Amino acid sequence: MTDFLGLTWDHPRGRNALAAAAPRLGGGDRLHWHVQPLEGFESAPIDELARSYDLLVLDHPHLGDALATASLRPLDELVDAEQIRAWEQAAIGPTLASYRMAGQLWALPLDAATQVSARRRDLVPDAPTTWGEAEQLAERGLLALSLAGPHAFLSLCSVAVSFGDNPGSTPGGLFHRPTAQRALALLTHLAARAPEGTELLNPIGLLGRMRDHGDIGYLPLVYGYVTYSAPELAFGTVPTENGRIGSTLGGTGIAVTRRSEPSPALLDHLRWLLREQTQRTFIPAHDGQPGIRAAWTDLDVDTAAHGFYSGTRAVLEAAWVRPRLPGYIPFQSAASAIVRAAISGGRSGASALDELEERFAQLGTHPSREDLP
Structure with a gap:
């Protein structure tokens, strides 16, 4: 035994x-x-x-x-x-x-x-399909972002992917800089209009608040939890740019x-x-x-599961795989703190992106391309 x-x-x-x-x-x-x-x-x-x-x-x-x-x-x-x-x-x-x-x-x-979208059917009857439509919901105070813990950086990566980037694969860097600037600007704009206190919540906290308090109508990028799927809460695809899915x-x-x-x-x-x-x-x-x-x-x-799997399967099939490098996990935590500071106005976007690149360059040896899915 x-x-x-x-x-x-x-x-x-x-x-x-x-x-x-x-x-x-x-x-x-x-x-x-x-x-x-x-x-x-x-x-x-x-x-x-x-x-x-x-x-x-x-x-x-x-x-x-x-x-x-x-x-x-x-x-x-x-x-x-x-x-x-x-x-x-x-x-x-x-x-x-x-x-x-x-x-x-x-x-x-x-x-x-993977990151998917979640919405309350009573507040958001029709899910946004583009980031432009998501911005319209934000103007009404119905949209929140997942920014706590590592999620600010993961959200930045996903938006960058939807804009055409492949983080970590750019020669000599983490992001294609113009794409990262656009992605960071979008997240900053959305976060400024989110319900108060949502920036402190992890995905479980966000989904619980959405379900129980009714002040969040839509989460454009949040890790899917089938345990929160319910008739009043729908999970689905994420907003896209030119039809390209961005999800981590x-x-x-x-x-x-x-x-x-x-x-x-x-x-x-x-x-x-x-x-x-x-x-x-x-x-x-x-x-x-x-x-x-x-x-x-x-x-x-x-x-x-109230349609959780059929609603999110296409996003999972297209998900971006993060770098698997020595030191990546602490880098991800530090990177999220940097992104949150930029989103909240505590530092400039340019300096934040500069520091992300510097820290990423210090990680361990990159795997060979044949090791990547």
């Missing part, structure tokens, strides 16, 4: 399905799940966590530090190539590809998410740490979690947000 220890994030979407599934582990082994706040990986280096846990639920930008510290075991060492090919074919959008680096797979796409991939993967010696039963358990039937039934029934396309296209799953 072996006891295994896993770490996930402290929200029903992050913990309930894993905790409910743990007793199914066979072979006499046991699996125990601990939880940490959503932002926990920013305060505890991943190599420290990997020394304490056998399984880690993480986001794809953590891979830069994870590989630099040899914290994870590549799944290619643990399962056969046929199984990995099956997972590649089953995963939705770039979810699985975002966990592939250096020619190997480092995590399984347990949970798929989120979600989580489940990784095996270097300290772990997974038993056959534990590996079977991971396979079971990613099995199509599990993803279409067990995961949604326990507040999860599946990572397999078959669940996102299942009519019964979508109906139970």
Whole structure:
């Protein structure tokens, strides 16, 4: 009998399905799940966590530090190539590809998410389709932005993508400067008209306030949480520029740490979690947000979620994958503080963009292009 220890994030979407599934582990082994706040990986280096846990639920930008510290075991060492090919074919959008680096797979796409839009049907009967239409809603005081934590920088990146940029791929820099200037100006304009206090809320806080207080009618870019989908709250595509979707991939993967010696039963358990039937039934029934396309296209799953999956699937399929570089996670936090300062008028946009470029240039070695999805 072996006891295994896993770490996930402290929200029903992050913990309930894993905790409910743990007793199914066979072979006499046991699996125990601990939880940490959503932002926990920013305060505890991943190599420290990997020394304490056998399984880690993480986001794809953590891979830069994870590989630099040899914290994870590549799944290619643990399962056969046929199984990995099956997972590649089953995963939705770039979810699985975002966990592939250096020619190997480092995590399984347990949970798929990206920035989408959310609106109260009573306040905003028709969702904006362009950023120009979103600005009109802002003038009425109905629009809020997701700016707390890392989200100010992620929102800037997504708007830049919708304007035609591909952050991190510009030779010698993070952004195409004119595009970033336009994106920052748009966010500044929208934020100045948002309901008071919304700039302090993370996605969970924003969605809760939208649902419960009725002073937010529309969120143009917020990470989708199926647990908030309801008849009065609709999730859908994001505003576009010339039809181009700009959204930053989120979600989580489940990784095996270097300290772990997974038993056959534990590996079977991971396979079971990613099995199509599990993803279409067990995961949604326990507040999860599946990572397999078959669940996102299942009519019964979508109906139970009030159209969440059909409304946002196209955004997920087109999502931008963040850089996976050593030091990226603390960079993302610092970058968001810089963006918030510019949006609030605390510093000039030009100096903010200059500092973003300087900090990005200091990150670790960029992966080769073939490692990017």
